[in-house]
Amino acid sequence: xxxxxxxFEADGDDGQSLPWNKKKQFQTLFSTQAVxxxxxxxxxxxxxxxxxPIALVAAGGYEGHYSISYFYHVSEAxxxxxxxxxxxxxxxxxLFQGLSRWENWLLNLAGVAAIGVAMVPMPAEQCxxxxxxxxxxxxxxxxxxxxxVVAIGFSKTRIQYIIYPPKRLRFKRAYDLAGxxxxxxxxxxxxxxxxxxxxxxxxxxxxxxxxGIWAFAFYWFVKxxxxxxxxxxxWAASAAERRQWEKAREKKAA
Numbered sequence: 001x002x003x004x005x006x007x008f009e010a011d012g013d014d015g016q017s018l019p020w021n022k023k024k025q026f027q028t029l030f031s032t033q034a035v036x037x038x039x040x041x042x043x044x045x046x047x048x049x050x051x052x053p054i055a056l057v058a059a060g061g062y063e064g065h066y067s068i069s070y071f072y073h074v075s076e077a078x079x080x081x082x083x084x085x086x087x088x089x090x091x092x093x094x095l096f097q098g099l100s101r102w103e104n105w106l107l108n109l110a111g112v113a114a115i116g117v118a119m120v121p122m123p124a125e126q127c128x129x130x131x132x133x134x135x136x137x138x139x140x141x142x143x144x145x146x147x148x149v150v151a152i153g154f155s156k157t158r159i160q161y162i163i164y165p166p167k168r169l170r171f172k173r174a175y176d177l178a179g180x181x182x183x184x185x186x187x188x189x190x191x192x193x194x195x196x197x198x199x200x201x202x203x204x205x206x207x208x209x210x211x212g213i214w215a216f217a218f219y220w221f222v223k224x225x226x227x228x229x230x231x232x233x234x235w236a237a238s239a240a241e242r243r244q245w246e247k248a249r250e251k252k253a254a
Contacts, residue, residue, distance in 0.1 A: 039227055045092050046220030052085045053210040066202065068209040069122040069136065086118035103154040110146035113139045144182040144212060151179035151219050158230060171226055178219035185212025 056071040060078030065071060071078040093111030098104035116139030123134070155175045162168040188208045 035231070039224060041092065041096070042220055042224040042227065045089065045096075046217040046224065048085055048088055049213050049217035049220065052081070052213055053206075055081050055085075062203075065206065067122065067205050068213065069117070069140075072121040073124045083118045086114050090114035090118070098150070098154070099158070100154060103150055106146045106150050106154075110143050110150075113143035113146065117143060141186040144186050144216070147216060147219060148179040148182040151175045151182065155219075155223065155226075159226060162230065167229070171222065171229075174222045175219070178215050178222060181215035182212060182219070185209065185215065 053068060056068065056078050057065075059081055060071050060074035065074055068082075071082050073079070090111040090113075093107045093114060095111075096107055098107050117136060120135045120139065122136050152175065156172055159168050159171040159175075162171065185208060189205055189212075192205050192208065
């Protein structure tokens, strides 16, 4: 007995727009492309995060800028890069569907927090005596903690089904590492602010924040590899699949 595809309605054909044979054909085509799109989105999210610190330095320079967040005030180009990447990250996390209700809610909260980081910038005076805990800082901490909980608490529930023990252990350690780094990053930044008296003669805060962002990127690279490993997803359509789609188009045109 064939399993039902839960992504599509299983009602009768009354009022349907397509005949049953064409409907099955387009459902199969859409499912294939949707799965690949999911994989590319996961990889793309990692690439956006990985490139963010590099792009900010390229657009705004390095000397005298001691925090990732301060690039909001450095130049128009660096502000656009920072806000654009944070909005892209926030929207992606909000739309990305977790595999459980709690995972999905944490991803949604992380997405809202990422947008909060973008929309409530840090003070323009990076070395001033302003408050260490602002809405900007709270949003950043919330963002990383939510992703850390997802990495350590939820992402490993699927890898238990990997048959080969060494591969299963590598995924477990990778998720633990990503989650641990996303916890340590905000803790380290807070420590640098308080223990270091918010001194601005060092780039330590910039590099700690960059490492936290790269930990976030690493998490999505690992998740992409996990999806590809568990589901054996192909990156692109095979030649046979492309020929099948071309024949379907030709038949429709005829």
